[in-house]
Amino acid sequence: MAEFDVIIIGAGPGGYVSAIRCAQLGLKTAVVEGRETLGGTCLNVGCIPSKALLHASHALHDAETNFEKMGLMGAKPKVDWAKMLAYKDEVIGQNTKGIEFLFKKNKITWLKGWGSIPEPGKVKVGDEVHAAKNIVIATGSEPLHLPGVTVDEKVIVTSTGALELPKIPKSMVVIGAGVIGLELGSVYARLGSEVTVVEYLDTITPGMDGEVAKTFQRLLKRQGLDFVLGAAVQSAEVKKGKATVSYKLRKDDSAATLEADCVLVATGRGPYTDGLGLAEIGVEMEKRGQIKTDSHWQTNIKGIYAIGDAITGPMLAHKAEDEGMAVAEVIAGKHGHVNYDVIPGVIYTTPEVATVGRTEESLKEEGRAYKVGKFAFMGNGRAKAVFQGDGFVKILADKETDRVLGAHIIGPSAGELIHEICVGMEFGASAEDIALTCHAHPTFSEAVREAALACGDGPIHS
Secondary structure (H helix, E strand, O other): OOEEEEEEEOOOHHHHHHHHHHHHOOOOEEEEEOOOOOOHHHHHHOHHHHHHHHHHHHHHHHHHHOOHHHOOOOOOOOOOHHHHHHHHHHHHHHHHHHHHHHHHHOOOEEEEOOEEEEEOOEEEEOOEEEEEEEEEEOOOEEEOOOOOEOOOOOOEEOHHHHOOOOOOOOEEEEEOOOHHHHHHHHHHHHOOOEEEEEEOOOOOOOOOOHHHHHHHHHHHHHOOEEEEEOEEEEEEEEEOOEEEEEEEEOOOOOEEEEEEOEEEEOOOEEEOOOOOOHHHHOOOEOOOOOEOOOOOOEOOOOOEEEOHHHOOOOOOHHHHHHHHHHHHHHHOOOOOOOOOOOOOEEEOOOOEEEEEEOOHHHHHHHOOOEEEEEEEHHHOHHHHHOOOOOOEEEEEEEOOOOEEEEEEEEEOOHHHHHHHHHHHHHOOOEHHHHHOOOOOOOOOOHHHHHHHHOOOOOOOOO
16 A cells, blocks of 8 residues: 555646645655546646637637738638647647656656545545545536536537537537637637527626626627527537527527537536545535535545635636645645635636626625726727737726725736736735836736726826
8 A cells, every 4th residue: 555645636737736736845745637648627628728729710810800901911821620629639738748747757646547535544546545644635627517408529519529529610509608618619700600609697707897798798799709698598409410509588588599510518617526435434515516625625524635626716727726735835734825815817718808806896786985997908009009909907996095906807918917916916006006117118018007097197098
Protein backbone atom coordinates (compact mmCIF):
# COMPACT_ATOMS: atom_id res chain seq x y z
CA MET A 1 0.00 0.00 0.00
CA ALA A 2 1.47 3.31 -1.11
CA GLU A 3 1.26 6.12 1.47
CA PHE A 4 0.93 9.81 0.65
CA ASP A 5 0.52 13.06 2.54
CA VAL A 6 -2.16 14.08 0.03
CA ILE A 7 -4.16 12.26 -2.62
CA ILE A 8 -6.18 14.49 -4.93
CA ILE A 9 -9.04 12.94 -6.89
CA GLY A 10 -9.30 14.69 -10.26
CA ALA A 11 -6.65 16.36 -12.45
CA GLY A 12 -8.63 19.36 -13.71
CA PRO A 13 -7.53 22.96 -13.00
CA GLY A 14 -8.41 22.65 -9.31
CA GLY A 15 -6.80 19.25 -8.86
CA TYR A 16 -3.57 19.68 -10.78
CA VAL A 17 -2.89 23.19 -9.41
CA SER A 18 -3.53 21.93 -5.87
CA ALA A 19 -1.16 19.02 -6.47
CA ILE A 20 1.65 21.27 -7.68
CA ARG A 21 1.21 23.61 -4.72
CA CYS A 22 1.17 20.64 -2.30
CA ALA A 23 4.40 19.36 -3.82
CA GLN A 24 5.99 22.82 -3.60
CA LEU A 25 5.12 22.84 0.11
CA GLY A 26 6.98 19.55 0.62
CA LEU A 27 4.01 17.17 0.74
CA LYS A 28 4.21 13.74 -0.87
CA THR A 29 1.39 14.04 -3.42
CA ALA A 30 -0.56 11.81 -5.77
CA VAL A 31 -3.38 12.59 -8.19
CA VAL A 32 -6.06 10.15 -9.32
CA GLU A 33 -7.22 10.63 -12.92
CA GLY A 34 -9.05 8.19 -15.18
CA ARG A 35 -8.72 10.12 -18.45
CA GLU A 36 -5.87 9.28 -20.80
CA THR A 37 -4.68 12.87 -20.41
CA LEU A 38 -4.44 15.33 -17.52
CA GLY A 39 -6.22 18.69 -17.32
CA GLY A 40 -9.83 17.60 -16.76
CA THR A 41 -12.80 19.02 -18.64
CA CYS A 42 -11.15 22.44 -19.01
CA LEU A 43 -8.10 21.37 -21.01
CA ASN A 44 -9.63 18.41 -22.82
CA VAL A 45 -13.22 19.31 -23.74
CA GLY A 46 -13.88 22.77 -22.29
CA CYS A 47 -12.05 26.08 -21.87
CA ILE A 48 -8.98 25.42 -24.00
CA PRO A 49 -10.45 23.75 -27.13
CA SER A 50 -13.34 26.22 -27.24
CA LYS A 51 -10.87 29.13 -27.16
CA ALA A 52 -8.98 27.58 -30.07
CA LEU A 53 -12.16 27.45 -32.17
CA LEU A 54 -13.16 30.95 -31.08
CA HIS A 55 -9.76 32.23 -32.21
CA ALA A 56 -9.91 30.40 -35.54
CA SER A 57 -13.45 31.55 -36.33
CA HIS A 58 -12.63 35.16 -35.38
CA ALA A 59 -9.62 35.07 -37.73
CA LEU A 60 -12.02 33.91 -40.47
CA HIS A 61 -14.37 36.79 -39.66
CA ASP A 62 -11.48 39.27 -39.90
CA ALA A 63 -10.41 37.86 -43.25
CA GLU A 64 -13.95 38.03 -44.60
CA THR A 65 -14.88 41.49 -43.35
CA ASN A 66 -11.82 43.56 -42.36
CA PHE A 67 -8.87 42.54 -44.53
CA GLU A 68 -9.99 44.52 -47.58
CA LYS A 69 -10.57 47.61 -45.42
CA MET A 70 -6.87 47.45 -44.49
CA GLY A 71 -5.70 46.91 -48.05
CA LEU A 72 -5.13 43.18 -47.66
CA MET A 73 -6.44 41.91 -50.97
CA GLY A 74 -6.90 38.36 -52.15
CA ALA A 75 -9.29 35.45 -52.24
CA LYS A 76 -11.25 34.93 -49.04
CA PRO A 77 -10.19 31.80 -47.16
CA LYS A 78 -12.14 28.55 -47.27
CA VAL A 79 -12.77 26.56 -44.13
CA ASP A 80 -11.13 23.13 -43.93
CA TRP A 81 -13.09 21.84 -40.93
CA ALA A 82 -10.91 18.74 -40.48
CA LYS A 83 -7.79 20.92 -40.31
CA MET A 84 -9.46 23.33 -37.88
CA LEU A 85 -10.34 20.43 -35.58
CA ALA A 86 -6.76 19.11 -35.92
CA TYR A 87 -5.46 22.55 -34.85
CA LYS A 88 -7.83 22.44 -31.87
CA ASP A 89 -6.58 18.95 -30.93
CA GLU A 90 -2.95 20.07 -31.22
CA VAL A 91 -3.66 22.90 -28.77
CA ILE A 92 -5.20 20.39 -26.35
CA GLY A 93 -2.19 18.11 -26.67
CA GLN A 94 0.32 20.88 -26.00
CA ASN A 95 -1.51 21.86 -22.82
CA THR A 96 -2.17 18.36 -21.42
CA LYS A 97 1.44 17.28 -22.07
CA GLY A 98 2.52 20.43 -20.29
CA ILE A 99 0.65 19.32 -17.15
CA GLU A 100 2.26 15.88 -17.39
CA PHE A 101 5.69 17.55 -17.53
CA LEU A 102 4.85 19.63 -14.44
CA PHE A 103 3.83 16.47 -12.57
CA LYS A 104 7.20 14.87 -13.32
CA LYS A 105 9.08 18.06 -12.46
CA ASN A 106 7.33 18.27 -9.06
CA LYS A 107 7.55 14.50 -8.38
CA ILE A 108 3.77 14.06 -8.29
CA THR A 109 2.48 10.50 -8.70
CA TRP A 110 -0.26 9.97 -11.28
CA LEU A 111 -2.55 7.14 -10.13
CA LYS A 112 -4.22 6.23 -13.42
CA GLY A 113 -7.85 5.16 -13.03
CA TRP A 114 -11.07 6.24 -11.33
CA GLY A 115 -10.98 6.79 -7.60
CA SER A 116 -13.27 6.11 -4.66
CA ILE A 117 -12.96 6.57 -0.91
CA PRO A 118 -13.75 3.28 0.87
CA GLU A 119 -12.96 4.85 4.26
CA PRO A 120 -11.32 8.03 5.58
CA GLY A 121 -7.61 8.00 4.86
CA LYS A 122 -7.92 5.51 1.99
CA VAL A 123 -8.36 5.94 -1.77
CA LYS A 124 -9.12 3.00 -4.03
CA VAL A 125 -7.99 3.12 -7.66
CA GLY A 126 -8.85 0.00 -9.62
CA ASP A 127 -7.92 -2.93 -7.38
CA GLU A 128 -5.33 -0.99 -5.41
CA VAL A 129 -5.88 0.90 -2.17
CA HIS A 130 -3.60 3.80 -1.24
CA ALA A 131 -3.24 5.51 2.13
CA ALA A 132 -3.43 9.29 2.48
CA LYS A 133 -3.24 11.59 5.49
CA ASN A 134 -5.40 14.01 3.49
CA ILE A 135 -7.77 13.56 0.55
CA VAL A 136 -8.89 16.39 -1.73
CA ILE A 137 -11.95 15.84 -3.95
CA ALA A 138 -11.57 17.83 -7.17
CA THR A 139 -13.85 15.86 -9.47
CA GLY A 140 -15.41 18.84 -11.26
CA SER A 141 -18.78 18.90 -12.97
CA GLU A 142 -20.78 17.44 -15.84
CA PRO A 143 -23.42 18.91 -18.19
CA LEU A 144 -26.98 19.05 -16.87
CA HIS A 145 -29.65 17.46 -19.01
CA LEU A 146 -33.20 18.60 -19.73
CA PRO A 147 -36.26 16.37 -19.41
CA GLY A 148 -37.46 15.35 -22.85
CA VAL A 149 -34.06 15.99 -24.43
CA THR A 150 -31.83 12.94 -24.93
CA VAL A 151 -28.21 13.71 -25.76
CA ASP A 152 -26.61 11.40 -28.33
CA GLU A 153 -23.48 13.59 -28.92
CA LYS A 154 -24.18 13.36 -32.66
CA VAL A 155 -27.25 15.48 -33.43
CA ILE A 156 -28.19 16.53 -29.89
CA VAL A 157 -24.90 17.39 -28.23
CA THR A 158 -23.34 18.89 -25.10
CA SER A 159 -20.30 21.15 -25.31
CA THR A 160 -18.19 17.98 -25.64
CA GLY A 161 -19.92 16.88 -28.85
CA ALA A 162 -20.05 20.46 -30.17
CA LEU A 163 -16.23 20.52 -30.19
CA GLU A 164 -15.98 17.57 -32.58
CA LEU A 165 -18.94 17.66 -34.95
CA PRO A 166 -18.18 15.72 -38.17
CA LYS A 167 -19.19 18.74 -40.27
CA ILE A 168 -20.32 22.32 -39.83
CA PRO A 169 -24.13 22.23 -39.48
CA LYS A 170 -26.26 24.43 -41.71
CA SER A 171 -28.47 25.18 -38.72
CA MET A 172 -28.05 24.91 -34.96
CA VAL A 173 -30.34 25.45 -31.99
CA VAL A 174 -28.58 26.33 -28.74
CA ILE A 175 -30.61 25.64 -25.59
CA GLY A 176 -29.38 28.05 -22.93
CA ALA A 177 -28.00 31.60 -23.28
CA GLY A 178 -25.18 31.24 -20.79
CA VAL A 179 -21.42 31.37 -21.36
CA ILE A 180 -21.00 27.96 -23.04
CA GLY A 181 -23.98 28.33 -25.37
CA LEU A 182 -23.05 31.83 -26.53
CA GLU A 183 -19.36 31.05 -27.04
CA LEU A 184 -19.96 27.94 -29.12
CA GLY A 185 -23.00 29.47 -30.82
CA SER A 186 -20.85 32.39 -31.97
CA VAL A 187 -18.21 29.97 -33.30
CA TYR A 188 -20.70 28.21 -35.55
CA ALA A 189 -22.40 31.45 -36.57
CA ARG A 190 -19.05 32.73 -37.86
CA LEU A 191 -18.51 29.44 -39.67
CA GLY A 192 -21.80 29.88 -41.52
CA SER A 193 -24.39 28.07 -39.40
CA GLU A 194 -27.83 29.61 -38.80
CA VAL A 195 -27.85 29.76 -35.00
CA THR A 196 -30.94 30.24 -32.81
CA VAL A 197 -30.54 30.51 -29.05
CA VAL A 198 -33.49 29.44 -26.91
CA GLU A 199 -33.42 30.68 -23.30
CA TYR A 200 -35.88 30.05 -20.46
CA LEU A 201 -35.35 33.47 -18.87
CA ASP A 202 -36.17 36.83 -20.44
CA THR A 203 -32.51 37.90 -20.66
CA ILE A 204 -29.27 36.29 -21.76
CA THR A 205 -26.33 35.62 -19.40
CA PRO A 206 -28.34 35.40 -16.14
CA GLY A 207 -26.87 37.38 -13.25
CA MET A 208 -24.83 39.69 -15.46
CA ASP A 209 -25.07 43.47 -15.35
CA GLY A 210 -28.30 44.29 -17.19
CA GLU A 211 -26.87 47.03 -19.41
CA VAL A 212 -24.01 44.76 -20.52
CA ALA A 213 -26.40 41.88 -21.24
CA LYS A 214 -28.59 44.08 -23.48
CA THR A 215 -25.59 45.42 -25.39
CA PHE A 216 -24.14 41.92 -25.68
CA GLN A 217 -27.36 40.50 -27.12
CA ARG A 218 -27.60 43.33 -29.64
CA LEU A 219 -24.02 42.75 -30.84
CA LEU A 220 -24.50 38.97 -31.08
CA LYS A 221 -27.68 39.52 -33.06
CA ARG A 222 -25.72 41.71 -35.45
CA GLN A 223 -23.33 38.75 -35.88
CA GLY A 224 -26.19 36.50 -36.98
CA LEU A 225 -27.43 34.85 -33.78
CA ASP A 226 -31.21 34.81 -33.31
CA PHE A 227 -32.77 34.68 -29.85
CA VAL A 228 -35.99 33.21 -28.47
CA LEU A 229 -36.23 34.36 -24.86
CA GLY A 230 -38.72 33.37 -22.17
CA ALA A 231 -39.09 29.95 -23.77
CA ALA A 232 -39.38 26.64 -21.93
CA VAL A 233 -38.06 23.75 -24.03
CA GLN A 234 -40.44 20.77 -23.90
CA SER A 235 -38.58 18.24 -26.03
CA ALA A 236 -36.03 17.62 -28.77
CA GLU A 237 -36.48 14.71 -31.15
CA VAL A 238 -34.28 13.35 -33.93
CA LYS A 239 -35.72 11.99 -37.16
CA LYS A 240 -33.68 11.18 -40.27
CA GLY A 241 -30.64 13.00 -38.92
CA LYS A 242 -32.45 16.27 -38.12
CA ALA A 243 -33.71 17.56 -34.80
CA THR A 244 -37.01 19.23 -33.92
CA VAL A 245 -37.03 21.35 -30.77
CA SER A 246 -40.43 22.05 -29.20
CA TYR A 247 -40.88 24.92 -26.75
CA LYS A 248 -43.56 27.02 -25.07
CA LEU A 249 -43.36 30.77 -24.54
CA ARG A 250 -43.78 31.50 -20.85
CA LYS A 251 -45.70 34.76 -21.40
CA ASP A 252 -48.70 33.15 -23.12
CA ASP A 253 -48.00 29.38 -23.09
CA SER A 254 -48.05 29.32 -26.91
CA ALA A 255 -46.20 26.39 -28.49
CA ALA A 256 -43.69 26.46 -31.34
CA THR A 257 -41.00 24.32 -32.93
CA LEU A 258 -37.58 24.81 -34.48
CA GLU A 259 -35.81 22.44 -36.87
CA ALA A 260 -32.03 22.16 -36.98
CA ASP A 261 -29.17 19.94 -38.07
CA CYS A 262 -27.69 20.13 -34.57
CA VAL A 263 -28.93 20.98 -31.06
CA LEU A 264 -26.45 22.14 -28.42
CA VAL A 265 -27.71 21.61 -24.87
CA ALA A 266 -26.00 24.30 -22.78
CA THR A 267 -28.26 24.54 -19.74
CA GLY A 268 -25.47 24.54 -17.16
CA ARG A 269 -23.42 22.00 -15.26
CA GLY A 270 -23.81 20.05 -12.03
CA PRO A 271 -21.23 18.62 -9.58
CA TYR A 272 -19.79 15.23 -10.52
CA THR A 273 -19.43 13.02 -7.45
CA ASP A 274 -20.75 9.66 -8.67
CA GLY A 275 -18.77 6.61 -7.69
CA LEU A 276 -16.76 8.28 -4.93
CA GLY A 277 -18.63 6.47 -2.15
CA LEU A 278 -19.36 9.68 -0.24
CA ALA A 279 -22.75 8.58 1.09
CA GLU A 280 -21.28 5.34 2.44
CA ILE A 281 -18.67 7.17 4.54
CA GLY A 282 -21.13 9.86 5.67
CA VAL A 283 -19.94 12.97 3.81
CA GLU A 284 -22.56 15.70 4.11
CA MET A 285 -23.96 17.14 0.87
CA GLU A 286 -25.75 20.36 -0.08
CA LYS A 287 -29.35 20.24 -1.39
CA ARG A 288 -28.22 20.76 -5.00
CA GLY A 289 -25.70 17.92 -4.91
CA GLN A 290 -22.53 19.79 -4.04
CA ILE A 291 -20.22 18.58 -1.29
CA LYS A 292 -20.64 20.58 1.93
CA THR A 293 -17.43 22.14 3.23
CA ASP A 294 -16.35 24.54 5.98
CA SER A 295 -14.32 27.75 5.60
CA HIS A 296 -11.16 25.65 5.16
CA TRP A 297 -12.67 23.46 2.39
CA GLN A 298 -12.88 20.49 4.75
CA THR A 299 -15.92 18.23 4.75
CA ASN A 300 -17.54 16.97 7.94
CA ILE A 301 -15.06 14.06 7.77
CA LYS A 302 -11.65 15.08 9.12
CA GLY A 303 -8.93 14.91 6.49
CA ILE A 304 -11.31 14.92 3.50
CA TYR A 305 -11.50 18.20 1.58
CA ALA A 306 -13.32 19.34 -1.57
CA ILE A 307 -12.80 22.17 -4.05
CA GLY A 308 -13.92 23.55 -7.42
CA ASP A 309 -17.12 22.62 -9.21
CA ALA A 310 -17.79 19.85 -6.68
CA ILE A 311 -18.63 22.48 -4.02
CA THR A 312 -20.78 25.63 -3.98
CA GLY A 313 -19.84 28.79 -5.83
CA PRO A 314 -19.30 29.80 -9.45
CA MET A 315 -18.19 26.93 -11.71
CA LEU A 316 -15.04 28.59 -12.98
CA ALA A 317 -11.63 27.02 -13.57
CA HIS A 318 -9.81 29.90 -11.87
CA LYS A 319 -12.04 29.68 -8.81
CA ALA A 320 -11.08 25.98 -8.57
CA GLU A 321 -7.39 26.87 -8.99
CA ASP A 322 -7.58 29.43 -6.17
CA GLU A 323 -9.27 26.91 -3.90
CA GLY A 324 -6.72 24.27 -4.89
CA MET A 325 -3.83 26.48 -3.84
CA ALA A 326 -5.61 27.56 -0.66
CA VAL A 327 -6.43 24.01 0.47
CA ALA A 328 -2.79 23.01 -0.14
CA GLU A 329 -1.74 25.82 2.21
CA VAL A 330 -4.25 24.65 4.83
CA ILE A 331 -3.06 21.02 4.64
CA ALA A 332 0.55 22.21 4.99
CA GLY A 333 -0.37 24.05 8.19
CA LYS A 334 -0.40 27.51 6.67
CA HIS A 335 -3.23 29.98 6.01
CA GLY A 336 -5.22 29.48 2.80
CA HIS A 337 -7.47 32.25 1.54
CA VAL A 338 -9.84 32.87 -1.39
CA ASN A 339 -11.50 36.26 -1.84
CA TYR A 340 -14.85 35.23 -3.31
CA ASP A 341 -15.81 38.89 -3.83
CA VAL A 342 -13.06 39.31 -6.43
CA ILE A 343 -13.45 36.41 -8.84
CA PRO A 344 -13.73 37.65 -12.42
CA GLY A 345 -15.93 36.05 -15.06
CA VAL A 346 -15.18 36.20 -18.79
CA ILE A 347 -17.06 35.31 -21.98
CA TYR A 348 -14.58 34.84 -24.85
CA THR A 349 -16.77 35.94 -27.73
CA THR A 350 -15.94 38.96 -29.88
CA PRO A 351 -16.37 41.37 -28.24
CA GLU A 352 -15.28 39.78 -24.99
CA VAL A 353 -17.33 40.33 -21.86
CA ALA A 354 -15.74 40.49 -18.42
CA THR A 355 -17.16 41.22 -15.00
CA VAL A 356 -16.05 41.33 -11.38
CA GLY A 357 -17.70 42.33 -8.12
CA ARG A 358 -21.10 43.91 -7.72
CA THR A 359 -23.68 44.70 -10.40
CA GLU A 360 -25.94 47.75 -10.42
CA GLU A 361 -28.91 45.46 -9.84
CA SER A 362 -27.41 43.96 -6.66
CA LEU A 363 -26.41 47.39 -5.30
CA LYS A 364 -29.92 48.78 -5.91
CA GLU A 365 -31.44 45.75 -4.21
CA GLU A 366 -29.18 46.33 -1.19
CA GLY A 367 -30.03 50.04 -1.16
CA ARG A 368 -26.36 51.01 -1.28
CA ALA A 369 -25.46 54.46 -2.60
CA TYR A 370 -23.11 54.16 -5.57
CA LYS A 371 -21.86 56.04 -8.61
CA VAL A 372 -21.21 54.88 -12.15
CA GLY A 373 -18.24 55.74 -14.34
CA LYS A 374 -18.69 54.69 -17.95
CA PHE A 375 -16.62 55.04 -21.10
CA ALA A 376 -17.39 53.76 -24.61
CA PHE A 377 -14.68 52.08 -26.69
CA MET A 378 -15.68 54.34 -29.60
CA GLY A 379 -13.65 56.99 -27.76
CA ASN A 380 -10.58 54.73 -27.63
CA GLY A 381 -8.13 55.23 -30.51
CA ARG A 382 -6.65 51.72 -30.40
CA ALA A 383 -10.09 50.06 -30.42
CA LYS A 384 -11.21 52.05 -33.47
CA ALA A 385 -7.98 51.20 -35.30
CA VAL A 386 -8.70 47.46 -35.05
CA PHE A 387 -12.45 47.58 -35.82
CA GLN A 388 -13.44 46.94 -32.17
CA GLY A 389 -15.10 50.16 -31.13
CA ASP A 390 -18.25 48.44 -29.83
CA GLY A 391 -18.89 48.21 -26.11
CA PHE A 392 -17.84 50.07 -22.99
CA VAL A 393 -16.19 49.96 -19.58
CA LYS A 394 -18.38 50.54 -16.55
CA ILE A 395 -16.97 51.00 -13.05
CA LEU A 396 -19.17 51.03 -9.95
CA ALA A 397 -17.83 52.85 -6.89
CA ASP A 398 -19.19 53.64 -3.43
CA LYS A 399 -20.79 57.10 -3.52
CA GLU A 400 -19.17 58.26 -0.29
CA THR A 401 -15.76 56.54 -0.18
CA ASP A 402 -15.15 56.12 -3.96
CA ARG A 403 -14.04 52.53 -3.29
CA VAL A 404 -14.41 50.32 -6.38
CA LEU A 405 -17.25 47.83 -5.87
CA GLY A 406 -17.32 46.20 -9.29
CA ALA A 407 -16.63 46.58 -12.98
CA HIS A 408 -18.24 45.37 -16.20
CA ILE A 409 -16.50 45.47 -19.56
CA ILE A 410 -17.74 44.57 -23.02
CA GLY A 411 -15.16 45.18 -25.68
CA PRO A 412 -11.71 44.21 -26.98
CA SER A 413 -9.52 42.20 -24.57
CA ALA A 414 -12.08 42.63 -21.79
CA GLY A 415 -10.83 39.39 -20.21
CA GLU A 416 -7.39 40.93 -19.78
CA LEU A 417 -8.52 44.45 -18.84
CA ILE A 418 -10.68 43.23 -15.94
CA HIS A 419 -7.62 42.22 -13.93
CA GLU A 420 -6.55 45.82 -13.40
CA ILE A 421 -9.81 46.21 -11.53
CA CYS A 422 -9.32 42.90 -9.68
CA VAL A 423 -5.90 43.95 -8.38
CA GLY A 424 -7.32 47.35 -7.44
CA MET A 425 -10.20 45.77 -5.52
CA GLU A 426 -7.81 43.44 -3.66
CA PHE A 427 -6.00 46.53 -2.39
CA GLY A 428 -9.20 48.44 -1.63
CA ALA A 429 -8.57 50.95 -4.43
CA SER A 430 -10.77 53.94 -5.13
CA ALA A 431 -11.82 54.89 -8.64
CA GLU A 432 -9.55 57.91 -8.22
CA ASP A 433 -6.55 55.61 -7.64
CA ILE A 434 -7.11 54.07 -11.08
CA ALA A 435 -7.82 57.47 -12.66
CA LEU A 436 -4.51 58.88 -11.36
CA THR A 437 -2.46 55.93 -12.68
CA CYS A 438 -0.64 56.61 -15.96
CA HIS A 439 -1.81 54.26 -18.72
CA ALA A 440 0.21 53.71 -21.89
CA HIS A 441 -1.13 55.21 -25.13
CA PRO A 442 -2.54 53.86 -27.35
CA THR A 443 -3.97 50.89 -25.43
CA PHE A 444 -7.39 49.40 -24.77
CA SER A 445 -6.68 49.86 -21.05
CA GLU A 446 -7.02 53.64 -21.42
CA ALA A 447 -10.78 52.99 -21.55
CA VAL A 448 -10.55 51.64 -18.00
CA ARG A 449 -8.82 54.82 -16.85
CA GLU A 450 -11.44 56.95 -18.63
CA ALA A 451 -14.25 55.04 -16.89
CA ALA A 452 -12.48 55.69 -13.57
CA LEU A 453 -12.23 59.40 -14.46
CA ALA A 454 -15.95 59.30 -15.21
CA CYS A 455 -16.54 58.41 -11.54
CA GLY A 456 -15.12 61.86 -10.75
CA ASP A 457 -15.15 65.02 -12.86
CA GLY A 458 -15.56 63.15 -16.11
CA PRO A 459 -13.54 61.40 -18.84
CA ILE A 460 -11.25 63.23 -21.22
CA HIS A 461 -12.20 61.65 -24.54
CA SER A 462 -15.99 61.74 -24.35
